[in-house]
Amino acid sequence: MWTKKAASIVSMAVIIVLLGMATRNLLLVMLSLAALVYTTVSVFANTSTRLTADREMSQEKIFEDGTVKVELRILNQGGKTGFLEVRDKVPRTIQLKDGTNYTYLNLSPKGATRLKYTLKCPLKGVYKIGPITLRTHDPLNMFYKEKTVAFESDLTVFPQVRDVKELYIKSKQPKMYPGEMKVKMPGPGSEFFAIRDYMPGDPFRDINWKAYASTGKLLVNEHERLSVSDITILFDSRSSSRYGMDSDNANLYGARAAATLANFFLKRRDSVQMVVYSDKVLTIKKGTGQKQLFELLTALAGATPKGDIPLSGIVEVAIPYMPRQSPVIVISNLEEDDSIRKAVSMMMMLEFDVTIISPNSIEFEIMAKQKKGEKINAAAYDILRLEREILMQELRGYGVKVLDWKPATPLTQILLEARNY
């Protein structure tokens, strides 16, 4: 293949020779002659090579901000490579922490080289490392040969999981198995729930002696029942969730919240199911344990913003699989979806305990514009904020917990805000 340089030199040589003829200038003709010989000699200096390459990665699945070590091996099975450029393609959002994914070298016949580098992955996603591009060219860089080794390695970056100590998200409908979740009903547990009259058979240790002293009646303490519960997470990954920057947007923040919640509930031995909706619907059936967590995290990692399926459609499809009165957590920026009110009222009618965690896309967009130094139309954004506030108030009117999540607020704090409801 011709390089830009070769094309420029040949074009220049033709122009100069024509100019030299037009002006009968021997100096120009001599320059053109030199340029033409230069190009011709370079054709023969371009060597033919046989190169193979492979890649080894220390891990294929990591969490955000995690690192992965990559080793690239290039083997020359032919003669001299001449000038060899090696580039292992790394996605734009992955950072190179150590070493290099690019090199420029001369490889001897049957020679080999290794390229070691460490990648830091700050953003969740399902990435492909590679392909490997090998380009050889002559010393004067006039002609080149490029070979792409279509060898790609998958790298899954899970969203960050934060440690949350306690969440006041409770189910009204207990399951038969004892667990760790309070279900707003009296039963076996450690936390105080209510006082009632003593009934024959009640254990003595439950008698409230202080109440007995003041009222003269035998009263017993009731504890809040602890049980395993089914939790449903509806994760909005529609195209509107990408507003903002690569590193700060509703999709990314929402995925972190979903991952943290899923981890918390699964640790509590709850059963968690999740629906990720974008241009299609991905449903992860309810389950427990580490395997379920792995599946949920994989789904969240691969949730890229696209499509515009409305929430009401998702609710209609998912309702038969959601146990009555169980907690439903909707993670959505609440943008560009007219069906939210309908969806929420439908869930509230069926007595689901709905919590909406809403990353604020307006603030993400403003933040992105500020970073780029672009002018911000304050009035337009004030209107957008007002519209959002009205929508959230309406949803609160249905009895839903709505958490407005601004970029500056840490995830743990926004989850703790659920206490206020």
Added chain:
Amino acid sequence: MAQYQEELDNLVPFEIGLQAGETMIMWALGMVFWLLSFVFMGFAVGWDFGGSFGPIMYVVGGIFLLSSQFVTRWNPLKTSGMPYTGVALWLLVVVFAAPILWKGWQVYSDSSMLVFMISYTVLAILITGGLLVSNFLTSLKILDWMSQDMATTLYAAGIISTLIGVTMVGFNNRALLSIDELTLGDWEIMYVFAMSYLFMMELHNGAHRFNDIIKYAKERATGEFSLTPVINNYYIMGFILMVIIGFGVQLVLVINFFIRWISPFISEQMANSVMMNSVYSVVYTIAMIFIPLWIVLIIWMEYRNRKEAKEEEEMRRKVERETRPGIY
């Protein structure tokens, strides 16, 4: 809300400072060869440049070439979306070409300067309009192609300027018109001039290339990245190739001498023609050698590429066959 994507990574701040240390020798050598080409151009025309415009253009070109090493790969097109360097390069060509065309007009036409000015302005407007139309109304954005980073634009401007200088100097020296009157020494001087210019172009281009690689690698890599072995190899291989190229140019000139020597034996009329006794004889020799040679080379290169592509495809299929799971 509008879609908003982060593009801040593409911004390259404008910086003035020396380019990478590894390429300094190339720059210095390039400038030495530029100076040599200027000196030998002077010798070739007996230091009669026929006016100051030609040598001034040559010196301005040298200054551009030198200054191209002091700026970064700052690209205004990428930063602001406006092809500033493309427009600057275009203006430079329009302005620098005007005196040459005026000189040609004086030599070949009896019309007044006013007619030239009107013709030239119309020509410049037409070409500029064409470029703007291509940029704003079609997908063929020539101005964008012309708009390179600052260092490359200065390098291109330097080459264009020096070539304009050479053209102008040649215009003013009728001595170069009759090549049969040139001595072997004159030929050698012009040969050294051409080779010096080629060396300068190659060294500065090499410096740009290696500097880009070093910058790219240093931006991307946090570990050590050394290009010294490759640069050393470039010096050795480049020198060998340049010697071969030097012999190649001499070979063409020898063939030209031979053709001119043998032509009286073939045809007296041809031997006495302008074709054989002016620069056209060299152009004729170039055409005679390079046109058939390049036809053969292009066919050979195409054949080789196809053969390699076929081998690669076969290899890929073989790997696919070997890795396909069997049916048990």
